[in-house]
Amino acid sequence: MTGSEKQQSWTGRRRIQAAFDHRPVDRVPRFDQTVYSNVASAALGRELLVGGGSLRFAEVEARFKGKDAAAQFEERLLEDVSYFYRSLGYDMARLPWRDTRQPAAKLDELTYLFGDRTREGPWEVYRYSPESHNWHGVDGWLAGGDVDRLCAHFESLGGSWPGPDRDPGRFASLERFKKLIGDGPALAATVASLGIPMWEPAWLMAVELAPGLVAEELDRQCEQGLEDLGLAAEIGVDVALAGMDCCLNTGPAFSPRAFEKLLVPRLKRITDKCNEVGIRYVFRTDGNTWPVADLLFGASGVHGYGEIDHQAGMRLAGLRKRFPRLTLLGNLECGGVLVSGTAEEVRRAVRDNLEETGGTGHIFGASNAIMTETPVENYLAMLDEAGRFRPG
Numbered sequence: 001m002t003g004s005e006k007q008q009s010w011t012g013r014r015r016i017q018a019a020f021d022h023r024p025v026d027r028v029p030r031f032d033q034t035v036y037s038n039v040a041s042a043a044l045g046r047e048l049l050v051g052g053g054s055l056r057f058a059e060v061e062a063r064f065k066g067k068d069a070a071a072q073f074e075e076r077l078l079e080d081v082s083y084f085y086r087s088l089g090y091d092m093a094r095l096p097w098r099d100t101r102q103p104a105a106k107l108d109e110l111t112y113l114f115g116d117r118t119r120e121g122p123w124e125v126y127r128y129s130p131e132s133h134n135w136h137g138v139d140g141w142l143a144g145g146d147v148d149r150l151c152a153h154f155e156s157l158g159g160s161w162p163g164p165d166r167d168p169g170r171f172a173s174l175e176r177f178k179k180l181i182g183d184g185p186a187l188a189a190t191v192a193s194l195g196i197p198m199w200e201p202a203w204l205m206a207v208e209l210a211p212g213l214v215a216e217e218l219d220r221q222c223e224q225g226l227e228d229l230g231l232a233a234e235i236g237v238d239v240a241l242a243g244m245d246c247c248l249n250t251g252p253a254f255s256p257r258a259f260e261k262l263l264v265p266r267l268k269r270i271t272d273k274c275n276e277v278g279i280r281y282v283f284r285t286d287g288n289t290w291p292v293a294d295l296l297f298g299a300s301g302v303h304g305y306g307e308i309d310h311q312a313g314m315r316l317a318g319l320r321k322r323f324p325r326l327t328l329l330g331n332l333e334c335g336g337v338l339v340s341g342t343a344e345e346v347r348r349a350v351r352d353n354l355e356e357t358g359g360t361g362h363i364f365g366a367s368n369a370i371m372t373e374t375p376v377e378n379y380l381a382m383l384d385e386a387g388r389f390r391p392g
Contacts, residue, residue, distance in 0.1 A: 195244025
C-alpha cells in the first residue's frame with residue numbers, strides 16, 4: 001500500500017471500488033446481500049424489517065390493506081435497512097428483495113393470489129410459512145410444467161410488447177434509499193437481471209423445444225436491463241447485483257450450448273452498458289458453475305461473481321487462479337458453519353476463507369444470506385473476525 005493510500009480516508013464506497021480494481025485496502029470490505037429480519041433485530045436490539053420471507057409477506061399484507069399502509073410500510077423499510085447497514089459498518093448497502101405485486105385476493109391468513117386464475121396469462125398463489133420465515137409459491141399458471149402455455153405467452157408478447165418501461169418513478173424508493181445511506185457505503189441494486197428461471201420446468205423445456213421464443217424473451221429482459229442501468233447510474237448505483245440462478249450443486253440447469261447461444265451475447269450487451277455508465281456487474285448464482293465458468297465469468301465480461309456456493313464445491317482459491325481479475329463476493333457457508341458451528345468455528349472459517357484471496361479483490365460475506373436459523377453470536381463473530389483481517 002502506498003503512502004498516499006495509507007493516508008486517504010477510507011469509506012465503504014472506496015473499499016468496494018478498490019476491491020473491483022484489485023487494489024490494496026485498509027481492511028477487507030464487508031457486504032451481505034440478505035440478512036433475515038430476526039437475526040438483524042437480535043444483533044441490534046430492536047425490531048427491524050430488513051430481509052427474508054417475513055419481510056416480503058409483510059409488504060404484501062400492507063399492499064392488500066391499501067395505498068396508505070403500503071406507503072407506511074415502505075417508509076419503515078427504507079429507514080430500517082439504512083439504519084442496519086450503517087450501524088454494522090457494512091461497506092455496501094442495498095434494498096432487500098421485496099414483493100411489490102398487488103395481490104388480487106387473500107385466500108386465507110397466510111395465502112394470497114396474484115393475477116387472474118380465469119385467464120391464460122400469468123397468475124400465482126403464494127403462502128407464508130411462519131416456522132421457516134419462507135414466502136413461497138404453491139400454485140401457478142405454469143404448474144406441472146405447462147410449456148405450451150409459456151410458449152403461447154411468449155408468442156403473444158412478441159406482437160404486443162411496447163418496449164422497455166422508461167418511467168424513472170420505478171426507482172423512487174432506490175433514490176430515497178441512496179439519500180438515507182449517504183456517501184459512505186457503496187450502493188448496490190438488483191438491476192439488469194438476466195436469465196432463465198431454472199426452477200420452472202416449463203422454462204427448461206422451452207429452452208430445448210422453442211429456443212427462438214426464449215431468445216426473444218431474453219431480448220426483452222436485456223432491453224429492459226439496458227434502460228434500467230441508465231436510470232440506476234443517474235441515481236448513483238455502484239454495483240448491479242444481478243444475474244439469475246442457473247446452477248445446481250451438480251452443475252448447470254441447462255446445457256453449456258444454451259449458455260453460449262442464449263445467455264452470453266445478451267449478458268455481454270449488459271456488461272458493455274455497465275462499462276459505459278460506470279456500474280460494476282455482479283452475476284449471482286448458487287451451485288456449481290465450473291462447467292460454464294469460462295462463459296459466465298470470461299466471455300460475458302462480468303466484473304464480479306456473487307452467491308459463490310461453498311457447499312457446491314466453489315472455492316475462492318480456484319476461482320482466483322482461473323479468473324485473476326474477477327471480483328469475488330461472499331463464500332462463507334451460510335447453511336453450514338454459520339448455522340451449526342460455534343462462534344470460534346465461525347471465526348476460523350472466516351480466516352480460512354479470507355486467506356484464500358489474501359483479502360484483495362474480495363468482498364467478504366456469507367455465500368448467500370444470513371439465514372433465519374443463524375445464531376446471532378455466530379453472525380456477530382463473522383463480522384468481527386472479518387474486520388480484524390488485514391489484507392496481505
